[in-house]
Amino acid sequence: MILVTGATGQLGRAVLQTLIGKTAPNQLAALVRDADKAADLLAQGVDIRVGNYGDCASLEQAMQGITKVLLISGGGERDALQQHYNVVDAAQKAGVQCLAYTSRALKDPSTLANQLMERHFQTEEYIKASGLPYVFFRNILYMDVLPQFMGPRVLTTGINLPAGQGKVAYALRSEMGEAIAKVLLESSCDNRTYFLTGSQAYSFYDVATALSSLSGKPVGYTPVGTAEFEKALKDRGVPEPVIQRISPFMTDIKNGQEEDVSSNLEQLLGRKPTALTEGLRTLFNL
Ligand code: NAP
Numbered sequence: 001m002i003l004v005t006g007a008t009g010q011l012g013r014a015v016l017q018t019l020i021g022k023t024a025p026n027q028l029a030a031l032v033r034d035a036d037k038a039a040d041l042l043a044q045g046v047d048i049r050v051g052n053y054g055d056c057a058s059l060e061q062a063m064q065g066i067t068k069v070l071l072i073s074g075g076g077e078r079d080a081l082q083q084h085y086n087v088v089d090a091a092q093k094a095g096v097q098c099l100a101y102t103s104r105a106l107k108d109p110s111t112l113a114n115q116l117m118e119r120h121f122q123t124e125e126y127i128k129a130s131g132l133p134y135v136f137f138r139n140i141l142y143m144d145v146l147p148q149f150m151g152p153r154v155l156t157t158g159i160n161l162p163a164g165q166g167k168v169a170y171a172l173r174s175e176m177g178e179a180i181a182k183v184l185l186e187s188s189c190d191n192r193t194y195f196l197t198g199s200q201a202y203s204f205y206d207v208a209t210a211l212s213s214l215s216g217k218p219v220g221y222t223p224v225g226t227a228e229f230e231k232a233l234k235d236r237g238v239p240e241p242v243i244q245r246i247s248p249f250m251t252d253i254k255n256g257q258e259e260d261v262s263s264n265l266e267q268l269l270g271r272k273p274t275a276l277t278e279g280l281r282t283l284f285n286l
Pocket of ligand 1: 005006007008009010011012032033034037051052053054072073074075083102104139140141142145173
């Protein structure tokens with residue numbers, strides 16, 4: 001039986017959607033914090049297990065009878081790393097035979113500006129040290145976050161970000177979920193790392209060109225400095241902690257951390273991942 005954590009989140013739902021279409025729902029379990037949010041999964045026959053990464057007893061209970069766990073990384077809470085460790089420990093105690101983890105595809109984890117990303121690589125190390133057979137999915141930045149990064153008025157204001165010429169091999173979250181589900185359905189669990197990226201890396205100049213052609217309006221990209229970007233967010237009323245979370249993403253993009261392209265996603269999907277213009281058409285409803 002496969003347990004998907006973060007099952008009421010966006011990636012978890014995408015994984016389960018593919019799993020439900022490809023295997024008997026009575027072979028699927030979902031770890032959720034709030035069972036009410038999982039009513040649709042329950043209705044489709046998925047076994048709903050209530051638990052929290054911060055509550056070891058709930059995790060141990062949730063792992064009963066499970067052979068494979070997909071740990072979907074949690075948010076950026078202060079104890080986020082310990083929460084991941086709790087899931088690994090519970091899986092080990094319960095005799096789970098395969099632990100899959102959603103990590104991040106970044107070129108050089110040792111030179112990251114974004115400290116939030118470190119927990120992914122620390123979690124990978126902890127899983128390796130546990131001796132559990134594992135699969136890592138190093139996921140690229142979701143294309144789905146582009147509207148948030150660029151702001152609600154991007155078609156009017158253009159793109160003003162401190163990302164320089166940096167490129168990102170964006171992929172849609174739904175396609176990463178589909179690919180992850182396919183790997184979970186394989187019988188092997190051979191300590192493999194998949195790099196789930198799009199087939200091409202794009203700069204914000206490329207994003208601006210795509211938005212211009214989709215909207216029929218000229219949309220430009222102006223690379224700005226980090227201080228200027230942070231001031232603009234502050235003037236828009238964005239809280240300081242949020243600014244401090246967004247800004248390092250841009251620095252890492254600028255430094256090329258998100259630019260590596262892999263064919264793993266294409267191979268798993270059996271088709272080319274959705275390219276930038278098509279993805280933006282859907283995300284911006286253009
Ligand atoms: P999401 O929609 O926010 O889903 C996160 C899921 O994790 C939710 O189901 C949430 O539960 C669950 N969760 C969080 N803390 C938990 C805890 N303490 N105990 C149990 N469950 C917990 O995020 P997503 O879009 O699916 O992305 C999945 C993860 O990828 C994120 O959490 C983040 O670590 C990472 N991420 C990656 C990218 C990227 O670009 N590659 C971008 C953003 C995030 P609830 O449903 O109860 O809230």
